[in-house]
Amino acid sequence: MSSASRVSCAALLVVALVPASPALRAQRIEYIGGGVGVVVPNGSFGAVEKAGWQVSALAVGGLKGSVHLMADVMYGQTTHQGGVAGSSKLGGGIVSAALFLGTDERRIRPFVSAGAGVFRVNVGVPGFGSAAATKLAPTAAVGVMVGAGRRRGFLMARYVSLGTKPQSTSFLPVSAGVILTLGSP
16 A cells, blocks of 8 residues: 555544544534546646546535535545656545535535645655655635435535645645435435
């Protein structure tokens, strides 16, 4: 298992095991699912990396009314620009508060979210080794849930910014996938 995969698994465990307030523990997970998509590097990271792929898993639980708690993990990979061999691997987990617009019965439910997570970036170049960093990352996202009943689709674009030095590592993971409603639809 690669170090980025280990960090993703560890982030998921932390999200699952973090002690929460009694009010938060009383909430239930409403949706679970997963998706695939692209990772679009930007900023100084985008100047040296090409777009890549990513896979993600997420869980959504109700807090109060239209406000939900969202936890997701992501693993992705990009390749270097300019004919440089190697790749960059990204892995981490995010916890965010999401505001869903409209009621659960609506077939199209847009949402916005903001939160923070922990990500590990490992940049590797054959013959030169690799450099890795694990950092706290503020995040923001927009998305839409589509469908009704127990199985729904989602599309989500997230902005992630790691405080790496000397260059910033920021990227846009865009995911499309399926989520399943737990309990009654």
